[in-house]
Amino acid sequence: MNSAASVTAKPIRVALLGCGTVGTQIVRLLTEQADELAARVGTRVELVGIAVRRPNKHREVPAELLTTDAAGLVASPDVDVVVEVIGGIEPTRTWLLAALTAGKSVVTANKALLAEHAGELFEAADASGADLYFEAAVAGAIPLLRPLRESLAGDRITRVMGIVNGTTNFILSAMDETGAGYAETLDEASRLGYAEADPTADVDGFDAASKAAILASLAFHTRVTAGDVYREGISAVTSADFAAARALGRTIKLLAICERVFTTGEDGAPEESVAVRVHPAMIPRSHPLAGVSGAFNAVFVEAEAAGQLMFYGQGAGGAPTASAVLGDLVAVARNRVVGGRGPRESAYADLAVRPIAQASTRYHISLDVADRAGVLAAVAAEFAQHEVSIAAVRQEGRATDASLVIVTHSAPDAALRSTVDKVAGLPFVHDVVSVMRVEGEDS
Numbered sequence: 001m002n003s004a005a006s007v008t009a010k011p012i013r014v015a016l017l018g019c020g021t022v023g024t025q026i027v028r029l030l031t032e033q034a035d036e037l038a039a040r041v042g043t044r045v046e047l048v049g050i051a052v053r054r055p056n057k058h059r060e061v062p063a064e065l066l067t068t069d070a071a072g073l074v075a076s077p078d079v080d081v082v083v084e085v086i087g088g089i090e091p092t093r094t095w096l097l098a099a100l101t102a103g104k105s106v107v108t109a110n111k112a113l114l115a116e117h118a119g120e121l122f123e124a125a126d127a128s129g130a131d132l133y134f135e136a137a138v139a140g141a142i143p144l145l146r147p148l149r150e151s152l153a154g155d156r157i158t159r160v161m162g163i164v165n166g167t168t169n170f171i172l173s174a175m176d177e178t179g180a181g182y183a184e185t186l187d188e189a190s191r192l193g194y195a196e197a198d199p200t201a202d203v204d205g206f207d208a209a210s211k212a213a214i215l216a217s218l219a220f221h222t223r224v225t226a227g228d229v230y231r232e233g234i235s236a237v238t239s240a241d242f243a244a245a246r247a248l249g250r251t252i253k254l255l256a257i258c259e260r261v262f263t264t265g266e267d268g269a270p271e272e273s274v275a276v277r278v279h280p281a282m283i284p285r286s287h288p289l290a291g292v293s294g295a296f297n298a299v300f301v302e303a304e305a306a307g308q309l310m311f312y313g314q315g316a317g318g319a320p321t322a323s324a325v326l327g328d329l330v331a332v333a334r335n336r337v338v339g340g341r342g343p344r345e346s347a348y349a350d351l352a353v354r355p356i357a358q359a360s361t362r363y364h365i366s367l368d369v370a371d372r373a374g375v376l377a378a379v380a381a382e383f384a385q386h387e388v389s390i391a392a393v394r395q396e397g398r399a400t401d402a403s404l405v406i407v408t409h410s411a412p413d414a415a416l417r418s419t420v421d422k423v424a425g426l427p428f429v430h431d432v433v434s435v436m437r438v439e440g441e442d443s
């Protein structure tokens, strides 16, 4: 290849923090594609140090680059760009703030950090003129954050809905397809490298909530942090829920949903806010998200002018995530070569976040009830009392009792919850078999 001949600028010197699942793949790609990357950037991209915890564990990377002194590596005058793939809030927050303050651009895959501290990281970047890129933090390899920050910056995004956690999608797909148990499928996700060191971040929805916060912030030009996101994980999803879903031609997915909400204030003036939530939901099998299985991710974006867009691909795994990191690294390196910068934080809209109780949702409720006259009417009366409109009812008599399935129209989540609580306490309701929100259909 003669591409190196056209490369004349000073090399871009890169420090890598962390060399685990993703970091190892970054080193591999940087090494294998060195000449091509140099041609694309206009100068060589050189790895000058790798901060790790235990150097003798990393036989696959050049030993002379390894150090246990991450802070020292970040502070080194020989570093232009810091790539962080350790994860967690501290000490990475301190190191990345130090890098940005010193004018060093940062590329990170760290959703937990971005979902909590984007504001101060961007402030540090703005103060020094450095870049902050984090495409790998949401939906791994899928180009999603840069399309939101750049390609769709001229449009108004109204809704973002998707599957953004590969581990839970893998588990839910397996529960649906094979009927396998929860623990068994979680083990397999870990073995394949999809699950992070502590799987509770995935199964309890923390990982998806961090990603939802990042997506909502970028989509609606406001600041949403992980704590603003309503979160339910998948640990309470049962085979009875899947059976109930299957009976109605649906499946269950863990969805991240970010919505722009338009309401009228007490003074009659129009008000705008955002609702951001992560929870399992039933969706029709015909919905494009229903076909997203295993560790794949997919995200729908609805924008006023663009209409509907769908982003699909590998949301986890070493190499796919490293692809997104390398893409960001090329972008910040190019910016350095021409003396430019990528986009700053855009949080001007400063929108309030609505609590889940006020969010408009639909429920699917499956009950075991006594099979006698007046039961359906009494259950329906509870819904009417809470002003929850019923969209469909299916009742099936059995020997001594009956199965009653109710799907509602959209209603405030708080009203739906109170209705279910009331219905569960009715004397002829023997069991609440399944309660699940419904998405992806007309309300």
Ligand SMILES: NC(=O)c1ccc[n+]([C@@H]2O[C@H](COP(=O)([O-])OP(=O)(O)OC[C@H]3O[C@@H](n4cnc5c(N)ncnc54)[C@H](O)[C@@H]3O)[C@@H](O)[C@H]2O)c1
Pocket: 017, 018, 019, 020, 021, 022, 023, 051, 052, 053, 054, 070, 084, 085, 086, 087, 088, 109, 110, 111, 112, 136, 137, 140, 193, 194, 196, 197, 315, 316, 317, 318, 321
């Ligand atoms: N694995 C994925 O599929 C994936 C996908 C998207 C984003 N991410 C994100 O990428 C980051 C890295 O994920 P991973 O899967 O590679 O994790 P990992 O646990 O495999 O690797 C992290 C590495 O950082 C090292 N480390 C921890 N503390 C350190 C310290 N103080 N100094 C130096 N090294 C230290 C660990 O020893 C480990 O080798 C996380 O932020 C994660 O959320 C991962």
Ligand SMILES: N[C@@H](CCO)C(=O)O
Pocket: 137, 139, 140, 164, 165, 166, 167, 168, 194, 195, 196, 202, 207, 315, 316, 317
């Ligand atoms: N643990 C995450 C990795 C990607 O961020 C997942 O399962 O999707």
Ligand code: NA
Pocket: 135, 136, 137, 138, 139, 140, 141, 142, 143, 144, 145, 324
């Ligand atoms: Na991505």
